[in-house]
Amino acid sequence: MATAVPTAALPTPGRAGPAPPRAPLRADPSYLPQLHAALIKSGELTGSAKSFHSLLEAAAASPTLLPYAVSLFRLGPRPPLSTPCYNVLMRAFLHAGHPEDALHLFIEMLHAASACPADQHTAACALKSCSRMCALDVGRGVQAYAVKRGLVADRFVLSSLIHMYASCGDVAAARLVFDAAEESGVVMWNAIVAAYLKNGDWMEVVEMFKGMLEVGVAFDEVTLVSVVTACGRIGDAKLGKWVAGHVDEEGLARNPKLVTALMDMYAKCGEIGKARRLFDGMQSRDVVAWSAMISGYTQADQCREALGLFSEMQLARVEPNDVTMVSVLSACAVLGALETGKWVHSYVRRKRLSLTTILGTALVDFYAKCGCIDDAVEAFESMPVKNSWTWTALIKGMATNGRGREALELFSSMREAGIEPTDVTFIGVLMACSHSCLVEEGRRHFDSMARDYGIKPRVEHYGCMVDLLGRAGLVDEAYQFIRTMPIEPNAVIWRALLSSCAVHRNVGIGEEALKQIISLNPSHSGDYVLLSNIYASAGQWKDAAMVRKEMKDRGIEKTPGCSLIELDGVVFEFFAEDSDHPELREIYQKVEEMIGRIKVAGYVPNTADVRLEVEEREKEVSVSHHSEKLAIAFGLMKLDPGATIRLSKNLRVCADCHSATKLISKVYDREIVVRDRNIFHHFKDGTCSCNDYW
Structure with missing residues (x-):
């Protein structure tokens, strides 16, 4: 809704005399043309720059009236254009999602500098347009102009400049601008904190907040939203709880963005109960709040609760967005809830939600984890843009669905498409080799990681190799591979070896594997069961019974199927x-x-x-x-x-x-x-x- 705007006095039709009291202009499509006509008829429009500015501002206040505002600005009749008029239309273009048009107006002002010189509001709006377009070079040009005109002393210009550099991925330049500022109040601090937040530098967000406290800069609710979000990402529950206490003390719980950020922080720090209590206590919940709580359940591996809450969201008639759908699809993937996930996919199509790489990848992953690999391929091919995570999701899906060779062919296609594989991609590739008994291919791909792609193998990659060799019956080679690893093997690697020993009935190495596992993770019931089964398969019944007794003595219960x-x-x-x-x-x-x-x-x-x-x-x-x-x-x-x-x-x-x-x-x-x-x-x-x- 447009805010009320005071306008110049309108003469009473039919007689001269003093003007009646000024009435506010309202952004109503049926009202503005009549008012516009009255202003033209009275001569007020061309005679009063203030009246024209008020009319333009009212028309530009709503995106639906933007074409009318442009006609007012371009076609007249009107007084000579002023800097405030340009600023009004630039802001309107920016709010309506047309930053390129705002920049065109800025360039137009530069050509008419004497008549309409840009001021601090113009520069801030131009920089925001550059942020939206990630136009770093243009932003630097705006910065140079602002320096030349002496506009960079304005805090809003500086904060917009910091935001522009952050949006374009140059957070180091944003920090230089911040450090060079003579004075830095809360607006400036919020800008640099948001810059680090936008680029995922969570620790820097926390450190900047601590810096604010040290120098005594007053923070506000905008600051706290950024800080709480960062606390959730790094698991800093201590600082997050401190912020929660401050919110309670200062009565800030009415801010839904802040409460949602706190809810998300608690969920990510493993305190899902506190997150739910905050959610239940909210007077009104928007799609962001619902999505955060559903995501919290999904990340806490409480996927049934996530789908239950999604059902409540539908009953509350809150329209989900792409973020909601990603979390719901993740929960469906874990539970194998195919029908619910298919409904989500049909909803995405019906509502014509943008198939972003994140949402598209979630769809591919969901179908693959539900065993519908053909549907996963179809979702993959329908995506307009794919990144390495999308390719990796399908490679891993094929690997786990018994299509190892197809997974390796897809990896080759990925390289032909110019997409660089990640370390996670190679986990999928090695899984494909392991589940399809492609030993030589697995060795070749493992060796190529560091040699051809500069990717240092992690413990997960070594675990895949142990699994590959062990499944193929090369248990002795798998054991020697572990012994020569350049990194310390964990329980997962020894467990992969133990599983191979159970399949191929290798008692000696199985005993050694369990010994190593117990020293690292002594309470996993499946390991004892595997060794007991190895003994039993070899006819060593007393040893099998002894392992079961050891489980009982340690108080370890078998995980129920x-x-x-x-x-x-x-x-x-x-x-x-x-x-x-x-x-x-x-x-x-x-x-x-x-x-x-x-x-x-x-x-x-x-x-x-x-x-x-x-x-x-x-x-x-x-x-x-x-x-x-x-x-x-x-x-x-x-x-x-x-x-x-x-x-x-x-x-x-x-x-x-x-x-x-x-x-x-x-x-x-x-x-x-x-x-x-x-x-x-x-x-x-x-x-x-x-x-x-x-």
């Missing part, structure tokens, strides 16, 4: 031997029917890993009640015939469930997609995309 399946937008959770579901009897009856039918097709239960002192029949019942079998049975009950069953598992799929699911896909003529903690398994017609190599 958990599988998630989404039906009609609702995510259902199943645990092994589940006893907490309203349709439990029907589910177990379906499991019994399912096991009976696949036995006819040749299924033989694999009870080798069941360490129970019970009869074989009870062992078979135990493996038939694994969480993925319960989830698959539930899917068969609820989904239409022929519909794909999709689920995600928190642990590695066991050998028995893998062989059973292959047969279920054949007997029931279903495609079943299972995401375990390592890869996707696409079961169809009695086969799996992993080729039994997982």
Whole structure:
């Protein structure tokens, strides 16, 4: 809405005499032309620069009236144009999202310098236009003009100059401007703090704030928003809580931007409960607040809560934006919530939201993590602009969906497109080699990282190589590779080796791997279970029992198997031997029917890993009640015939469930997609995309 603007007195039509009291001009399309006509008729428009300026300002106050304002400015009749008139229209162009037009007006003023010399407001507006356009060279030209005209002493010109350099990525130049200023009040400090914030220099934001406190510069709510945001990024909960205390003491909790920043800070510092209490206490919540809370849940790995809050957002009739959608897609990717994610994608299309690289990459990642690699490729190809993260998301998606060679071909295409790979890209490349048993290709790509791209391998890359060698049965070579690593191996690397020992029944190296793991991370139950299984597979039952006893003595409980399946937008959770579901009897009856039918097709239960002192029949019942079998049975009950069953598992799929699911896909003529903690398994017609190599 336009603010009320005083105008010159209008003569009473039909008689001379003193003018009536001045009335405010309102930015109303039907009102302004009438007023404009009255001013022309009275001669006031050409005779009073103040009246013209007021009319122009009223017309320029709203983007919908901007063409009318331009006509007033260009076509007349009007008095000679003045600097304030140029400033009004420059600001209007800037607010309407046309910074290039604002700069054209500035250049026009330079050519008419004697009639309309630029002032500090002109220079500040020109610099803001350069910021919007990231026009660094033009901004430097404006700076030179401002210096020549003596305008740089103005604090708003200086703050705009700092902002211009920050927007163009030259934060060092912004700091030079700040340091050279004779006086620096809160406006200047806020500008340099915002400059560091914009460029992701979170620690510098915190240090600048501490500098403000040291020199006694009064900060305001704008400062605090920047500082709290930085605290969230670096996990500085101590300073963030200090700011929260100040907000409470000074009664600043009515500022929604500040409360939203505090909420985001708490979420990023792991205090999601405090973030939610702030959110619930807000009198009104805009899309930014909703998005921050949804993002907080997603980052805290509370993805079901994130989707639940998104549903509340829809009921509150708050329109989500691209930031909201990125967080929702991330939550859907973690949960395997395909239907909800597809709804998000359709919403993006329906509302014609801009497919930014961040949103597009989130879509690619979501489809890949739901096992829909063809949809991921389609989303990838629909993006107008792709960066290295987009290519990497699809490479990793192909790697985990059993398309290792295609992932390597995509990597070659990435290089042909002139996109430089990152260290994360190479994690995807090495994963592709590992899951497809491409040992020589993996060695070649690992060696090329430092040689061809100057990327120093991190511990994650060494872990991929250990996994690659171990999966291929080269357990001794994998062990020697760890011993010769230039960096200290962590528990994840030793765990990859231990997993390989379990697959290839290497007792000696398995014992050494667990010993190293216990020294680094002694409370991970899966490691003990793996070694126990290694002993059992080698017939060393006493050793297997001893490992289980050690787990019990240390108070380490086995992580229960958990599988998630989404039906009609609702995510259902199943645990092994589940006893907490309203349709439990029907589910177990379906499991019994399912096991009976696949036995006819040749299924033989694999009870080798069941360490129970019970009869074989009870062992078979135990493996038939694994969480993925319960989830698959539930899917068969609820989904239409022929519909794909999709689920995600928190642990590695066991050998028995893998062989059973292959047969279920054949007997029931279903495609079943299972995401375990390592890869996707696409079961169809009695086969799996992993080729039994997982």
